[in-house]
Amino acid sequence: MIDTAHRTVLDGVPQRGNQEILQLRRELLNPTLSVSYREPLKIVRSEGIWLYDQQGQAYMDMVNNVCHVGHCHPRVVAAGQAQMAQLNTNTRYLHDNIVEYALRLTATLPKPLSVVFLTNSGTEANDLALRLARAHTKARGVVVVDHAYHGHSPSMVELSPYKFNGKGGEGRAPHVGVVAMPDTYRGLFGEGPDAGRQYGQLLAPAMAGLHQRGVETAAFYCESLLGCGGQIVLPQGYLAQAYADVRAAGGVCLADEVQVGFGRAGEHFWAFQCQDVVPDIVTLGKPIGNGHPIGAVVTTPDIAASFITGMEYFNTFGGNPVSCAIALAVLDVIAEEQLQANAQCVGNFLMDGLRDLQQRHECIGEVRGRGLFIGAELVSERGARTPDRQKAKDVVEAMKDRHILLSTEGPDDNVLKIKPPIVFSQANAEEFLDKLDTVLSAERP
Incomplete structure (x- = not known):
């Protein structure tokens, strides 16, 4: 029985113990709703890169790419509070915030990406982009990368092998083509200088397969850095080859920047710029509002004009003044605190440190990443590159015991994914590397 005799009340909300919350979640909430870690954390406060439990213990958050400029950033919080106290309504009234945000956002993007649609999430952005x-x-087919995830709406589950080939999935839909991940560590073409082009050439047969089923290609969806695929960095030349073949077939090219945009890649503000390409559509989410629900689609005037069919696109909350005020503050903070440069500098330091650990710990098969989007692939036998899922899970739990929060990703769930808020510092990185070294040393056979 759950003891409720000593329960406190804070701001009118009863403060329950972890076991009671878990029990109520099982009884009252979506039964597929998961929790992290063997012993779930109750998090009640946050600041910067830190999450705090009900006892006030701090945990270094190295996996939250949503609170992009740091949890509860004062500038972002104040912008939302001020606008919420003044006005929040829909876009059928004129307001400065939405047009100011469109101006500021498109100024960061290459031409001709100049028309903005605002949504409430990355899923919604990817769904609208499909329309x-x-x-x-005037086509329906879509080519996607294996193990990709583009959202949880029905149309996006159909474009997400991570979902439709996973537990409970219904398999690939007839209008979807799938190409192999451009993984130069354990993929088809190895690590050679021509791997990007070779992977890019897989698009043509995928589109031919759709054509044979009577389906023409409308779009190629690709994350600019692959998240669920295992923190994969696209080999140089991949998108150039893929985009050329898709456009030759009459399709458009979409860069999914929901996880990796807004300076996280370090060298560039947008991760697709690392490939020297300009997509036809870019979708944004997660970091755009630092945890506030907002997403966006940015496209060309020609594609936007094709959407003018007589049917209005209206989104009750998309582009509301509060969301736009928050999103503007995020852009301000990235610029004023030089967080793109921080992502580049600290990310390089972190990857250098991980590669140093790789020299001393056989279980680290590969370190890869750009800026503060990093993966460390754990293996049981380095020569054979055998994925070690259990080792990755054990490391995550051991690091959590040392108050550092990580997670795993990849088809074999053996990649430590590292994507903290981009205020992450070199001192934070040093603490992480020291504790990871301790954990890996302790777990040697």
């Missing part, structure tokens, strides 16, 4: 692509091309 835009189909309206422009």
